[in-house]
Amino acid sequence: MGAGISTGAELWFGILQAAVLIVALVLLYRPVGDYMARVFSTPRDLKLERGVYRLIGVNPESEQTWRAYARGVLAFSAVGLLLVYGLQRLQAFLPQSLGLPAVPEGLAFNTAASFVANTNWQSYSPEQTMGYTVQLAGLTVQNFVSAAVGLAVAVALIRGFARRGSTTIGNFWVDLIRGLGRILLPIALLAAIALIAGGVVQNFAGFTDVTTVSGGTQTIPGGPVASQEAIKLLGTNGGGFFNANSAHPFENPTGWTNLLQILLILVIPFSLPRTFGRMIGDHRQGYAIAAVMGTIFLVSTFALSALELAGRGSAPELAGAAMEGKEVRFGILGSTLFGSASTLTSTGAVNSMHDSYTALGGMMPMLNMMLGEVAPGGVGSGLYGMLVLAIIAVFVGGLLVGRTPEYLGKRIGPKEIKLASLYILVTPTLVLAGTALSFAIPGIRADVEATSILNPGVHGMSEVLYAFTSAANNNGSAFAGLTANTPWFNTALGVAMLLGRFLPIVLVLALAGSFAAQQRVPENTGTLPTHRPQFVGLLTAVAVIITALTYFPVLALGPLAEGLV
Template sequence: MGSAAAGWLQLGLLVVALAVVHRPLGDWMARVFTAQQHWRVEKLTYRLVGVDAGAEQRWPTYLRSVLTFSLVGVLVLYALQRLQGLLPLGNGMAAVEPANAWNTAISFVTNTNWQGYAGESTMGHLVQMAGLAVQNFVSAAVGLAVLVALVRGFVRRGTDRLGNAWVDITRAVVRLLLPLAVLATVVLVLGGVVQNLRAGGDVTTLTGGSQFVPGGPVASQEAIKELGTNGGGFYNANSAHPFEGPTAWVSLFQVFLMLVIPFSLPRTFGKMVGDRTQGLAILGVMGLLAGISLALVNAFQAGALPEGQEVRFGGPLSSLFAASTTLTSTGAVNSMHDSYTPLGGMVTLFNMMLGEVAPGGVGSGLYGMLVLAVVAVFVAGLMVGRTPEYLGKKLGRREMTLASLYLLTTPAIVLTGTAIAIAVPAGQAGMLNSGPHGLSEVLYAFTSAGNNNGSAFAGLSANTPFYNTALGLAMVLGRFVPIILVVALAGKLAAQGKVPVTTGTLPTHRPLFAGLLTAVVLVVVGLTYFPVLALGPLAEGLS
């Protein structure tokens, strides 16, 4: 079978698989976050942490719970890395250097999973399992909790309560992420992904040499890494490593894991707001943007040299993986994006600059798209001279201020960080390339960090005190400032009553609004980032 035919077959199988699980998984997630009963294991968890599961929280309390939970996660993960040399299953690894430990702790707690180190030579099995893998679960759960809070803001009327953050996070892990991760782990092990607690050993290569091959609990971490749109990798080569991605069908399954929850969440949204067509409209926009991205990556990579591509997978699957990992907030790779054509690499950059909303990260993708929907409704209201309304909620000055700040936060982080890095000697020292490609590598790093993606152009030496600190700050601000704004917006919306539907109300479930929302997403990103893209990948691609 030719490469193009194989690519179409892989895409077809992926679309069918996502379509099959869309309804049952979307409905199940809606039940998870609206059920009144608590499971026994959940009740035990609440007692252990001293949480009153029956007490609903005002939006400032909900927000403090999310931020406190994340802060504790950073401290625990940092401590595990610094104490690694004293812990069991350390495989003889020394304590992680402070700046690298800070960066990694921030990275995994913020769902970024940026790695400035080689996993197999830096992290022992206990830190991988009890530190990194645990954060893969709970950071994804935090994204789901924030999304659910925003959806409740649209649903509820005249209240200052958004639910309970501790309950939402616990349910996301216990009822959704953990069961799915167990199933995914079994599939990955059957596909040949390594799962053991051995440190590894020396093997004889085909040329008669000797090479140390590390083992480890790879499949279990790989499952939640993709399922929670976390990213990172047990090994430095990430999903291109034969222990992480042994075959093409396993790599395609990993793409499915990245997309399955984000593409099912619009169904959850429709169920929770009581109008499934609203979810279909959002899903349509996500699908359209994803299709455009994939088509462009394939077009720009067609005929390119296979440098940076895993030959076992081929061009189409590498392009599909690259588009999926940057359209979500996953950041895992089965090929090296720095080796793509300049315009092919630009598409992966642009995917992240969209805010990763097509379909985006677990939770974060949909709440980002809903904020953009608020902006689209406001733009439509200006066109017809009406007060904008979305899902029965009036969008006034306070709501639009929060939405506007949300849209401006990440570009400010990305562009400011990039400018500082290329202006100061400490940032220039890590640049292995100059000119447009060097700018693209630095821009990619800050775009990845600010949007909590975690993938990288490989030509930047980022494991330095400057980049560990700067990218760590970008991850913190890129994760938590938008969360603050989203939860505050949810609180403002929940306090409102319901605005009655009239003949002048803009229908937000029809193709016209979907088209407007698509245009808003593309125009907002285009106007913000086009100048720096013109100086980087566009200049390189057109030269």
């Protein structure tokens, strides 16, 4: 009876957490979304911004074609890749290195690719590998700028829909600086202060040796954690200052800091549809996109929570609950809510070990990423991913009911549908090819099975599939049983992260340029309404069906096979 009461209390507490989160997101949707729209629409530059533009030689009044915009994104990201790689390789000579040596070449490449691509995959134990200079000057800086790049690309696509007969889609450098200075930095500062108040560590104490009550010695790490924690969540990055990530009490001490962290993950992605609606001049379109995101989020979170509460499997049934790998201070529902938020966005932060979830429960974070992380997705990337799906939904809907393939007054012709189709194909190709090559090449397979996979058999297959799904979708979370710090995984996952980030960005910018060049087509009786519940249902179905058709066979070899035996 005591267990039943405890389970019932946890259930109601979990429902209360979800309700508070939903209310907070609803209340913030309009003010945050409107603020971001003003940031990217106003012609006025701040004095500090004008100084930055002069320093980097940018004319803020000069706009760019989509090709020039894409070159700016790629060049800026390439420089970031080289800088983060160089900082890691020179770590031993840097101040505040804590006596740690240089990061090995393969791991340094993987980490640089990870943080530049807004993935924050970590094949290492952070507190034992990175000194404070690398953490702050390399990783934290990329947490800010990679998120700002995603915001800029999303805004460029919105302008593509909003403009008529234009050859330009904005200025990348202006969008980047505004996203950093007016959105990410102020909110991250407030979030860091709140996290410090909640008990998150913020110091430069290094390592402190203490004597435990049993007479042993324990090394307690310190560091500037709260400042990195705030932007890791707000920017949907995900890299932890400590190896245990948001399960570590120095990163996430209490139940309310856990809820605050989930809110930080979701607030910008869920508010961007409002920004979209305001910038195109039709708030109904923003509500439709937000409704699709919210529907998928709620269904996924409910399914994951139900599967973990059911606790199917020999070990959970014997223990009475599926608590392996979960923090007692968060419980099952505090863990699954966080897990859904992190994998339905491109965050990858974890407060529980997904590898320890039940077989079918562990499949849900994978499915969340396989959906393309569009519910609500990463900062910027979630919105532009959903808009690409909307283009496909309009095209499919037009074929089904004989309506004209138009979205927001822009025709969807062969060029646009090819670009959208290529966008959809990039990530599955990387995921399936990477997983297949890990087992198809004899030498690599032997190393993967002997070194990387902790649990052989079907679950080992799931570990590798999860790794490539996380990397190619720029998520960064992992099934903790996989040892990824090997030459094969450092290289293959690093390449998957870079291609999974920047190929879709180029395709999105090409779409933005194509739509911006078009004149607006007046609505007529043949136009498919895209703000009504019918379209919300169609877009939701398209997102789910594309994922099911693409990934069902490989899921049947991994988590489905494990969970249904």
